[in-house]
Amino acid sequence: MNTGQYIILLSIKSSGVLVCFLTAKFSDSSRRRYIAAEIDKFGKGNISTQAFTFLELGLATQNFDCECLLGSGGFGKVYKGHIRSKNMDVAVKQLDRNGFQGTKEFLVEVLLLSLLRHPNLVNLVGYCSDGDQRILVYEFMPNDSLEGHLLDLGPNQKPLDWHTRMKIAAGAARGLAYLHETAQPPVIYRDFKSSNILLDENFDPKLSDFGLAKLGPTGDSTHVSTRVMGTYGYCAPDYACTGKLTVKSDVYSFGVVLLEIVTGRRVIDSSRPSEEKNLVKWARPLILDKKSHLIADPLLQGNYPMKALHKALTVAAMCLQEDSRTRPLISEVVNALEFILKIKKHDDDHKEENAEDTSKSPPALQTIRSHVDRIASDKSNSDRERY
Structure with a gap:
């Protein structure tokens, strides 16, 4: 028995x-x-x-x-x-x-x-x-999964426009925020990926498939020790190495999906050149060097505010920090994405990206931006020391 x-x-x-x-x-x-x-x-x-x-x-x-x-x-x-x-x-x-x-x-x-x-x-x-x-x-979700609209686009399918992509990202982040910060103890999704984000008739996202979900730590505990589960490429490196699961593990996975949303690329794509097979490894240096235009999905055909693109990639970069302690809370990500959603094409004056006015950014986005600027500065100093 x-x-x-x-x-x-x-x-x-x-x-x-x-x-x-x-x-x-x-x-x-x-x-x-x-x-x-x-x-x-x-x-x-x-x-x-x-x-x-x-x-x-x-x-x-x-x-x-x-x-x-x-x-x-x-x-x-x-x-x-x-x-x-x-x-x-x-x-x-x-x-x-x-x-x-x-x-x-x-x-x-x-x-x-x-x-x-x-x-x-x-x-x-x-x-x-x-x-x-x-x-x-x-x-039933009539528009199927986000993956199908980003990575498996049919010949008669129109690519998602910039605003719809950011709307999907913000909605998915709200779903995670509910799991992390409303449920007590928090619920760790553990398998956040584009195929698990379903889209309704208005392209509003809903998280699905909770088969791997885990209840988060309680009391003084900082993590849950568990067998490593999830999908390769989306899994946070700290969780993959130690089996210590936290809500920040989901935040890393969100950063991967946000990169997919912006780039239209798969997290792991063996058909690309060796230096581009891993999406995170390919995109990270380009983000730090502020070469946002080289990262955006070509199917967008430049129809996005450059300021919004740079800020979205800034959010992704912070979510993808290898040290989980430096990743933002998902509620901070929600605030940042809601701000990005308000940026319109006509607001973009096409100035140099490093001359952007961040005074009107919400505190969460300013904090995320300052972290990225610090990381970029550390990288620059490291490069100078090397030579």
Whole structure:
């Protein structure tokens, strides 16, 4: 008999919900009853998530027909479905039964997405745990993922304009800020990447896929020690080396995605020359040397305020600091991006970037900018000493 054992503690300020799972054991044969009972017991009055049967979801997806397939990956497959009883289009995520996500992780994801409510988090409609099935049912996002609009652009797709890109970045940052600073203890997303940012009909972003999410440190603890998980290229170097997870690990991943948004490049691209294969390593020196124009996505065709471009790259550079202590809080990133969103093309006088007037920048952006200027100065002094 296979058994599992775990403890979860989650408090959400906004709803006053306290969910506490004491040590629990279960067998495969009682999995479905156990999951339903635990969700009902600890989420009663606060969770509207519906338990679907496998038959209901089969009807919704035409028996999981390949024509309804939206995408697939290591996690499993996602199908478009329609729930007749709700007259609602949904995305049905059928997790790989041989994958790493077990009953514990599945239950955590159901509860997190049920209890955490924010405009920039995807809405969980329901779940299915019939037999060995683990299925999540989300609201349908008609514009798919950010990755598809940046890195997998079809021949008839228009590239995202500058304002839409910054709107997506700011919205995604707000979602992270809710996880980091509203949930207590904080929730560390641990897998922030462009494919996990879904877009609605207005291109407003919502974070999805909380399978790797981890509750953050409490009390005097500064980090959570855990097995390193995530996606190569997006993972913070300090977390990858030590297994010490903090909210600043997510901030690093956000910096990577912000670079993708600005450049239109993949974080790891083996098709490019060796010096350009790794996006962060390629972009970092160009940012410090203030060569912003060499970094911007060519598909933008120069249609962006140069001042806004430079400031966005400044934010990315601070998020990507190798020392996690020097990375900004995600709330500071939100403030900076909201300021950047207000910069219009006609505000750009095309002066030298190093002559920019930062007096009107918000404190968060001024702090980030001063850090980058210091780093650039240290680099310059180091170069002079070398020669």
